[in-house]
Amino acid sequence: MLHTQGPLLSIDVGARETTTESVDDVLADFVGGRGVATALAHDRIPFDADPFGPENSLFLATGPMQASQMSFTGRMSCTGVSPLTDGLFSSNAGGFLSRNFVGAGNAVVEVTGGSDELVAVHVREDGVTFEEVPELAGAEVPAVVAYADEEHGLPAEHTACIGPAGENGVRFASIMTSESRAFGRGGLGAVLGAKNVKLLTFDGDADPPVEIPSVSMDVHREAATADNIMKQQGTTSVTDLANESDALPAYYFAEQSFAGAEGINGDRVEEKKYKKGTCSQCAFACKLPTRDDATGVETEGPEFETVMSFGSNCGIDDIVDVMRANKLCDRFGLDVISCGDVVAGYLDSEDAFGDADLVRETVEEIAFREGVGDTLAEGIDRAHEELGIDNWTVKGMEFPAHDGRALNGQGLSFATANRGADHMYATFYAYEYPLVTQDQAFDPDGLSDEKAEKLVELENLRAVEDCGVVCRFSRDFMTPDRFEELFEADYESLLNVGGRVVELERHFNNQRGFSRADDRLPYEIDGLETALDTYYDTRGWTDDGVVPSVGGGSSAAAD
Template identity: 60%
Template sequence: MRHALGPLLTLDVGTRQSEESDIDDILAEFLGGRGVGTKLAFDRIPFDADPLGPQNRLYVAIGPMQASTTSFTGRTSATALSPLTEGLLSSNAGGFVSRNIADTGYAAFELVGRSDTPLWVHVTDDGVAFDPVPELAEATVSTVVAHVDEARGVGADAVVCIGPAGDHEVRFASMMTSGTRAFGRGGLGAVLGSKNVKCLTFAGDSPHRIEFPSVADEVHREAAESDHIMKRQGTAGLTEFANEIEALPTRYFSESSFEGASAIGGDAIEEQKYKKGTCSSCAFACKLPTRADAGLETEGPEFETVMAFGSNAGVDDLTAVMRANERCDELGLDTISCGDVVSAYLASEDALGDAELLADLVERIAYREGIGDTLAEGIHRIHDRLGIKDWTAKGMEFAAHDGRTLNGQALAFATSNRGADHLYGSMYVHEYPLVDRERAIDRDGVTGKADLLVERENKNAVLDSAIACKFSRGFLTEGRLATLLDTTVEELQAVGARIVDLERRFNNERGFDRADDTLPYELPGLASELSAYYERRGWSDDGTVLTADSPERSG
């Protein structure tokens, strides 16, 4: 099986020392990316660690596909204990940094300890520099990028950094790369902030060579030739359709469709698009550089952001949504969690629909100013204080694709080790459907959907380890991915199952079980299908992993 190549580089930001170690056995078993990050985290992070304490570790990793030049492979994975969910979590980002990481010759990086001053860690194939940057405390993303470019000629595409939200340990702070691309869900930016690391940069000329079969060229050619709506509208093209079938969360989840959807949806956003945008080596080019009449420039908003700051906030002002999106990117915040938190606050103040409050609340959250200090904790921790319903799963704010309409996606939200993240199981693609009709399933009910969900979760774990974009569906099929990785579909399913098992085992050790696989609404048949899901995975009916046949902790 083809897997990522190269050692692990441990970066102790407290002592400012680095150390290489061989992880070939882990790479062979877990491919790279999320799989390798999960295994290293499982072995090395204490089960009782504080997510914002020095015992937490952050892993950044690439996969074998970053050695290719095919489309859908411009991504990087990060893994740590989440400050938002308190469980193990992986997130990945697009952009261009993955190839710069590959050029250093390392497969993965481990950040340990805590610096006594804001720190810039510059990694090359010749060594590591630990540069104190107290002047960058509370600096925005663009300010960080400008600083490292002036100091070392390192551009945005070689940078992973945090904005003020990470500095202030906002529980849903993002790590940012390529200026506007986010390791968004779960608060990994707060983990970086807790270590007092402002940015990581990567440069070198020592990539590991991996030969891929010609199917890689076929995928790239088809991506270039495709006339897909995402090339024009990104994921925002789904807005009006989701609204039509009542799967668009609206007014803090009190409704499932929004009368103003067309004003903030795909067609409206396409009108603001002024050039193409893409990720490293990708000919699909589905990103959304947009410009409003007010002189505002941003990238997006994508569908999830349109939901969180638009319909869920009761706002149909596209410029206001774009400005909130731009502020999140600049300050380093996950747009989904942040938008939902803002919507929760508006609901608590009977102010849903007040577009003028969006950007102001984003700023207050990032700097923990006034009410922002409360909102920075996330909905799960503050819903009682606000007097509103706790619309989270495992402490994570919900993505779009309303599970009250897309019932298989609701099941996926419940079982996800990551919380209410749509890309963990992504059952919605079969329920809208966004796949061929023969692969579509009925939206109603959960009975009989556990088997497909397990397959989806395993496949997505492999994609996050390879690493390849979720939007490669239809191009990078399971058969093609197996060919590219020199293995079988069945073996890839086994790799994915190992990753999901390890995540669940780590979370079990932290007290997670069946009681956490819940939703904030009633879903008929959920209890019995959860049992079917656990049985399909070989877990106990209480939602915990049976360890007899599972990999042991080796750290």
């Protein structure tokens, strides 16, 4: 089986010490990326670790496809215990960091301990240096990126950093890379902030000894020549379909469609797009550099989830207002989904839907934990009672779009996902709109054994993609036979790798008290309990959603 090559580099930022060790057995079992990071985290982070404590570690990892020139491969994973969900959590980011990360010569980088001083950590092919950076305290992301470029000659694509939100322990703070891309969900930016690490940089010319099968270039050519609406509108191309399907949350989830959708849909975003945007090596180019000449606001996006969280869910029907909120989140280092939902909840509590000025004021207050922002920075799960609003989270994480009340299989996916309310954990919504061919599609209404079983397959496949690392939007190009050719393994074996990743996440979280009681939704779906039974049975878990005892990350593959 094709897998990443290289050592684990462990960086103790408190002791200012580094070690390297072979993890070849873990790489061989889990391919790379999320799988390897999850296996190592399962073995090395104590089950009772405080997310903000020095015993929590962050594992940055990429996969063997970063040795290729194939489209859909400019991504990597970051894994640790989430301050938002309190469970083991992997976040995924695109942009241009992954190949510079590989160039530094490591398969995985672990950041552990805690520094007494604010530091930048520079990872090079020939070693690691620590730099105290008190002058960057409170700095916004563009200023941090500019510092790395001006002082070290390393532009944005070499950097991963936090903004004020991470320093201030906002539970949904992002780690930003390539300036405008994010390890967004789960608050891992707050973990980096708790370690007093403001900036990580990666640089080198290491050439990973991974031979990539030639089918990779078939995928690349097809990505370059495909006629796909995402090349013009990115993920916002689904806005009108979601709205027509009653799957676009509005007014803090009180409604499932938005009368003002035309003002924030893909057409409006396309009108503001001023150049092509992409990730490393990708010819699909679905990113959205946008600019509004009248106001001067320029940002990367907004993507569809931001159109929901800061648009329809806040009662905002002007795409420029959504762009402004998106820009603030990138500057401060905030997850746009959680932040937008939290702001929407606050607007609900204040009867202030549609107030774009208040939206921007509140985002800044959250980043700096000022005024009501100190409460909102805790997330909806911890703040909803004080605000007097419903708790729209699963496992402590705020909802994206693709409303499960309309797309019931996606609702089941929100319930079961180890990350909480996360649309990317299985992407079941694509099979219910549908965004796939009719022979693959499911009726969005209702739950069945077939949906529960399909969900297991999709969760496993998405985990394989995160091991590879291969982008979700490759679904029209990455067929089962191509997975087999690229990773030099039969498809079922690859799905089994994904299944073990999901199982290790679940097992870790079980040790922290997670069970069936956490696989719940803030709304009713007929047949949910029966579907959960089928899901657990298919995975071989107990009726309470608990994984039978497994060994460590590397040995779990043999269980």
